[in-house]
Each structure stands twice: as C-alpha cells, then as structure tokens.
Amino acid sequence: MGTDLTSVTDSARALYDLGRYGEALEKYRMVYASQAENDVLCYNMGNCYARMGELGEAKVFFERALIYAPNNIDAQHNLDWINLRLTDALVAPKEELVEWIGQWERSIMSPEGWTFLAWVFLTATMALLVLRRTKNRSLNWRWPFTTTALALLLLGMSYLSIPKIKTGVVVERNSYGYSEPSSNSKRLILLSEGSAGTILGTNNSWVYVELGDGRLAWFDVDEWESLLPAPD
Amino acid sequence: MKKIGKQLLICAVLLHSAAFGQNASLTASCSKTTVGLNEPFRITFATNARKGTITPPNFEKFIVVSGPYKSNQTQIINGKMSSQRSIAYEIVAQEEGVFTLPAARMKVSGQELESNRLKITVKAGAKRNSRADRNARESFNVRILTSKKSVYVGEPIVLKFRATLFDPVRDLSIIQAPNFENVLQQQLEFKQESKREVVGNKIATVLDFDKRLILPNKPGTLGGQELKVSGQVQVPTGRRDFFNMPLTKFVPQVATAKIPAVKIKPLPEGAPKHFKGGVGELKLVRVISRTEVSGSESITIKLRVEGTGNFNTLEVPELIQPEGFDVYDPKYNENIRSSELGIRGYKEYEYLLVPQYPGSFILPDIQWSYFNTRTERYETITIATDTLNVENPALSGVQETSDLEEAVKREVKTIDDDIRYLQDDNLEAQGTSNLFPWTFGLLMLAGLLWLWQFAPERGKNRKVNWKKEQLKIVQKAFAAEEEQRYGTMLNALEYGLVKKGIHLEQVRREVLENVYDRPIANRILDLIENCNMAQYAPVAASDNAHQLTEFEEVWEQI
Numbered sequence: 001m002g003t004d005l006t007s008v009t010d011s012a013r014a015l016y017d018l019g020r021y022g023e024a025l026e027k028y029r030m031v032y033a034s035q036a037e038n039d040v041l042c043y044n045m046g047n048c049y050a051r052m053g054e055l056g057e058a059k060v061f062f063e064r065a066l067i068y069a070p071n072n073i074d075a076q077h078n079l080d081w082i083n084l085r086l087t088d089a090l091v092a093p094k095e096e097l098v099e100w101i102g103q104w105e106r107s108i109m110s111p112e113g114w115t116f117l118a119w120v121f122l123t124a125t126m127a128l129l130v131l132r133r134t135k136n137r138s139l140n141w142r143w144p145f146t147t148t149a150l151a152l153l154l155l156g157m158s159y160l161s162i163p164k165i166k167t168g169v170v171v172e173r174n175s176y177g178y179s180e181p182s183s184n185s186k187r188l189i190l191l192s193e194g195s196a197g198t199i200l201g202t203n204n205s206w207v208y209v210e211l212g213d214g215r216l217a218w219f220d221v222d223e224w225e226s227l228l229p230a231p232d
Numbered sequence: 233m234k235k236i237g238k239q240l241l242i243c244a245v246l247l248h249s250a251a252f253g254q255n256a257s258l259t260a261s262c263s264k265t266t267v268g269l270n271e272p273f274r275i276t277f278a279t280n281a282r283k284g285t286i287t288p289p290n291f292e293k294f295i296v297v298s299g300p301y302k303s304n305q306t307q308i309i310n311g312k313m314s315s316q317r318s319i320a321y322e323i324v325a326q327e328e329g330v331f332t333l334p335a336a337r338m339k340v341s342g343q344e345l346e347s348n349r350l351k352i353t354v355k356a357g358a359k360r361n362s363r364a365d366r367n368a369r370e371s372f373n374v375r376i377l378t379s380k381k382s383v384y385v386g387e388p389i390v391l392k393f394r395a396t397l398f399d400p401v402r403d404l405s406i407i408q409a410p411n412f413e414n415v416l417q418q419q420l421e422f423k424q425e426s427k428r429e430v431v432g433n434k435i436a437t438v439l440d441f442d443k444r445l446i447l448p449n450k451p452g453t454l455g456g457q458e459l460k461v462s463g464q465v466q467v468p469t470g471r472r473d474f475f476n477m478p479l480t481k482f483v484p485q486v487a488t489a490k491i492p493a494v495k496i497k498p499l500p501e502g503a504p505k506h507f508k509g510g511v512g513e514l515k516l517v518r519v520i521s522r523t524e525v526s527g528s529e530s531i532t533i534k535l536r537v538e539g540t541g542n543f544n545t546l547e548v549p550e551l552i553q554p555e556g557f558d559v560y561d562p563k564y565n566e567n568i569r570s571s572e573l574g575i576r577g578y579k580e581y582e583y584l585l586v587p588q589y590p591g592s593f594i595l596p597d598i599q600w601s602y603f604n605t606r607t608e609r610y611e612t613i614t615i616a617t618d619t620l621n622v623e624n625p626a627l628s629g630v631q632e633t634s635d636l637e638e639a640v641k642r643e644v645k646t647i648d649d650d651i652r653y654l655q656d657d658n659l660e661a662q663g664t665s666n667l668f669p670w671t672f673g674l675l676m677l678a679g680l681l682w683l684w685q686f687a688p689e690r691g692k693n694r695k696v697n698w699k700k701e702q703l704k705i706v707q708k709a710f711a712a713e714e715e716q717r718y719g720t721m722l723n724a725l726e727y728g729l730v731k732k733g734i735h736l737e738q739v740r741r742e743v744l745e746n747v748y749d750r751p752i753a754n755r756i757l758d759l760i761e762n763c764n765m766a767q768y769a770p771v772a773a774s775d776n777a778h779q780l781t782e783f784e785e786v787w788e789q790i
Contacts, residue, residue, distance in 0.1 A: 051651075088593045119674060125681070126681050
C-alpha cells in the first residue's frame, strides 16, 4: 500500500514539474481520501491550486497543512504568498483560546503522539498497581497515583490537540451573504475569494457564517469550504 | 349731591333685580323640526342669564354648516330690565330618520342649567319648494373630477373638487370631505382660479376650489364617498328698497357630490425578487464620489431613487457593503413634491466609506425592480459592479492595534516572488484504527487495578505471608548477629501466638496444650524461656545456630 501511495505521489510530482497541475492535483486527490490529515499532501495540493490560479482553494489547503503541522514553514510561506494576493479577503474571527492551545500542542506533537504518551503512563500505572498488589505491598501508593494523574493529563491534552476549527473559506470568485437562507432574502454583503469566517451552522445548502467584523450572514454552501474536511 | 347718590342706589337695586330677581333658564329652539337631507336649518340656544357660557351639545348626526352666531339683547320696560343671550348654528342632517338633539348646558352661580331636547325629523323629500329655496338650491353645485378611471395599486390619482356657481355664493367651504379607506390622501397646494363658462344656457362661474392626491394601497374600487360643500347663496327676497332696487339675502345652502368610480387594479403577478413596492416611472442612480483613493480620503456613495411614483411607500435599496471599508450609517435625503402629475422627486441614502486596507475592492452590483405604470410591466434596474482602488501603503501601519493586525502583518513581511516547491511526500497507509477504544480499554483496566488495591486479601495468603515475613525478620536478625536478635525472636513468637489467640501474659503449659500438642507446647515454652534468658546473658555462637534452628522448627508448627 505504501508503495502504491508513493508511486502515485511520484507521478503527481512529475506532472507538476511538467506544468500539468490539474492532472497532478487529480493524482493527489486519489491519495487524499485516505491521507486527509497529512500536512505534506495538503501542502502539495495547495501548490497545485495556487499554480492553477484557484487561490481560495489553495488557501484552504495551506491552512489545512498548518492545522496538522503548525511548524510547516513552507506552508506558512505559501499561505502568506496567497494572502498577499487576496488583500480584499476578509479575515476570520480570532480563534478561541482552546483552539490556540490545541495548535500549540500540535506544534509539539500530533494528537496520536499525545495519546501514545498517555498510554505509556497508563501502562506504567498498571504495572505499579500489579506489583504493589502481588509482590511489594509496602510500595508507596503515590507512585501509581502520580502516573495515573499524568496519564489523565496527557489524555486531556491529546483531546485538546484534536483540531476543531470551524473556519470556512470562500473558494469562488465572489460569495453573496444573505439575511436568510434564501437567495430571495436581503443581500447583506459580498465577499471575495479567500475571505474567511466561522461557520456557525448549516441549513440544507446554506451555511451561517460569522465574519471577522462580527457580521452574520447566510452563504451558499457551494461557495465555501471548511478548513477541516468533513468526516466520511 | 344727595339726590345723585339716591338715583345711583335705585339703579343698583334695579340692576340687581334684573340679574337675580328672575329665574335663569336655557332653552333650545330650531327653525324647522322637519327637514330634508342636506337642508340647512338653524338651531338656537337662548338664556336670560347674564353670566355663564352656553356649551352646545354634540350634534352627532348633523353637520355644522355655519356658526356660531352670537347675539345679546337687553331691554328695560317700565323700569324692568330683561336680558337675553343666544347662540345659533346652521346645521344639516346627514341621514334620514328621527333624531333627538341632546341638551345644551351652562353653569350659572354654581347651578347647572340644561336646555330642552329637540326632536328633529329628517326626510329626503321634506324640502320646501318655495321659490327662494328652489332658487337657492339651483344656485350652485359641486362635482368631483378624477384624473384616471383605472389605476394600479400605488399609482396616484388626482381628485379635483369643482363648484359651478350660477348665483353669487360666499363662504364656500367643505363640511365633509370624502373619507377613503386604504388610501393615502394629500391636499395639493394650488391657486384657486375661476372662469366663466356657459352651462346649460346659463352663464356660470366654474371654480376649482380643492385638489387632492390619492395613493391607493389596496386593490378594489374607489367610489361612492360623498363630498358636502356649504355656501351662503345670495337670493332675491322679492321686495325692493327705497331706490327700487331688489332686496337680497344670503341663504345657507349645501351641495353634495359623489366621487365617480375608480378601479384600483392589483399589480400583476410574477414580481421580480428585487421588487420592493416601487410603482411609477422611476430610476435608480448610484453616485460614487471617487473610485480611487489614497491617504486618509473617504468615498461617498449615494443610492437614489428618482422620478415619479409612490415615494411615500417605496424603499430605496440598501448598499451591499464592500470589503475593506468601514461603512458608516447612511444619511437620508429626500425631496418630494406632490402635484397634479403625481408625486415627483427623489429619495436617497448617502453612505460614507473609509478605507481600511490598500487594494482593489469590488463594489457589488445592485438590482432593483419597480412597476412601470406607463409600460404596465415590472422593470429591473441593474447597476453593475465597480472597483474601488485604495492606494495607501501607510494603511498597514494604521492597523497596528486592530484585530486584523496579524493578517496585515503577514502580508507586509518580505515574501519571495513565488511559492515554494513541493515537499517530499512521506505517505504511509493510514489504517482506519481509532485510538479511542484502546485508550478506553486501558483506562478501564487501570481503574480495575485501582479497585483491586482496595479489595481484601485472601486468608491463606495472608497467613503465609505473615509467617514468612516474621521468619525472615528473625533470620535476618540472627544473620546480622544483632544485639536484640532474641528480642526479635521473642516478638515473632508473641506475634504468632497472638494470631492463635494467646497473649504472652497467658502463656502457660495448660493454655498451650489446649492449642498445640504437648511436645510442641513444651518446645515453645523452652524457646520463650531461652529467649528471655539470652537477652540478659551472653550466648555462644553455636547456641545461636541451635536456637534459630529450634525456632524455625517450632515456627513451622505454629
């Protein structure tokens, strides 16, 4: 399987080098279904979109790469490059503290890493408890208690490090915001490609978005893409 | 002097008797008790009291054509003074029937007076046909002229009230205007002009005395509402004066007219989604003060609806705010004039936009629909998108303290001319493994192990353990040749016996024989005695080994 993935991405890279960005993107897309949380894959797909001039989609994928790997310098650079060309895009509301902590944790380790670390302490706890019960009754209970507390703390950090970003980005040239989830309602705002906002809810083919300046509006779901891909 | 004083005194007494010497009364009378519809007649309220104000009743079913006419009379007959005050109204009946006019009231010296109630019969054909009355009735008439016979909802109509005067008429006034429902009615300002015309072989004066603009809000039919106009008509009395000139008098007369039927049509179905109620011949205009700004300049955008139409109800579309600008609350301006041609003018919103970032921003397009009464179709006006360019590098510095600082700062950073190349893929097949069940399992296991710590231990194991533990302690003490090794051994023996329910103070042969065999009991007693002795007397090394062996053997039995 690993070999298959590598061959696909190799051919995608070759197509990219030939300037056939659309075909390269298709190749990456084949892999993306099973590798949605791979920051390098997101980065490479963002590159394809950027080369094709679809800056909104490119922004989404560079942002995704940074969600899973906040230290990915190349993704940060390319996102800056995109933002420079989307100067009229509206920025999303500020992230919540919990999401900021999660991002900091991901910059250290992936959520799986935090979980595995918690497992280590849980295993140590169990070993100490078994030892205390069977071999050494005089073993101080503070040791298993400490390892248990550390394990629980790490599990909490693991949970926090799981991305829960609700941000969405406009991927079409323009997106009208309406007062109601209907195109017959009052138009409130026109956003350009790359504008971002916090998705508060959905209603059929409409998303309810809070913008960076506090305004709220309904947008056509086809014109927006969530930074976190929807779970299968 | 004395004589003058006497006369004044007499006058004072006379006046007093005139004012208070008789009972005050209030009476109501009318010129006719049976009247025709729209036939003016006079109601008079009179009192002999010299003080107090007469309060007329609510006429309800009658309309006051003219009045009040006040009169005051004082008479002195044979030194007796009498006084009479009256107040009179010319009124007309609005409908047929028998009506009782409520009493008038007045207060005199704390006493409230009430007049008598008048019963008035109103009949359609009760008008007297005297020559003077007939002449008066035919002296003028009124008509309502409408500008259109059929209009759409929201399309204005002009009503013109026209009087045709065959005789001199003065004090022409509207006593009842047509009362419409679901319409906006506005009186138009205009200069009254009269002209002479031949009407039915008679020369008459035609006077347009009032104009009103009607704006219907709902479909239906306008018509049937009545206009009543009163006037004082100059009619000959049939007598002549000293110079043989005919004498005339002014007779109150009421003329009525009904509005001709005007059909109010509903707007056609299938209104466009941008239709917000505008009806008429309208235009939507967007005026942008500038499309390129720099420095701290601002942009003014005006959205204006102008033309002829229902400005009272139509809405001006709001600006869809472009990004990159702070848009302040709009200023509202209007200039609306009503005339015979309809309501003309404009309504506008004036927006002030202050740029926040440098760049090019799209000013969204605007679509607005209205119903054109000339073409009788809905029409949509589209104002195309425009681009607003903000050239101001200093704006990035202005943003230092704003929430958007991060985004702007990232843009300002030095960035290469191009994006960076692809990264090396490090793809591994991701299984569908979910760590949650495993983590949950581990947590459960750890929890169970914690519970296990508090579970009671089994008896056998405990027995084995304490015997082994005590034996180890004794063996360790003897191996290290501790000074208190025999004390340790004695403690172990005591511990073992206590476990069997025997305390050291109770250790006697009889007691031990109840629990152990006699040889074992003897060996235990010997061992205890030896331990006690050894604590105070030195013991040879060979005895240590012997005693330990003895203890181990006895301990097995315990």
